[in-house]
Amino acid sequence: MIRYLQAARQPFLMPVIRRGRKLDDPRGPSGINAFSTWEEGGFGIDTLHDAHKRPARVSIGVKYRYDRGA
Numbered sequence: 001m002i003r004y005l006q007a008a009r010q011p012f013l014m015p016v017i018r019r020g021r022k023l024d025d026p027r028g029p030s031g032i033n034a035f036s037t038w039e040e041g042g043f044g045i046d047t048l049h050d051a052h053k054r055p056a057r058v059s060i061g062v063k064y065r066y067d068r069g070a
Helices: 002-007 031-037
Strands: 041-047 055-062
Touching: 002 055, 031 041, 031 055
Parallel strands: none
Antiparallel strands: 041 055
16 A cells, blocks of 8 residues: 555555564664654654565654653
8 A cells, every 4th residue: 555655646644563673672673663762753764565575665754742640
């Protein structure tokens, strides 16, 4: 679906599941979990793969919100 929307030049927004190595892995985080190490929000580029291993490069926006008492 991502590749289809990109080919059609349609902007889209979607949530992303955090996958990859965890933050406490000795080799360091990978995949979307790597964005969890940022101190502040921002934008980055990541490559997602579908079930057939076809890549799709996407811009990732990270926004942190701290709730009181959390």
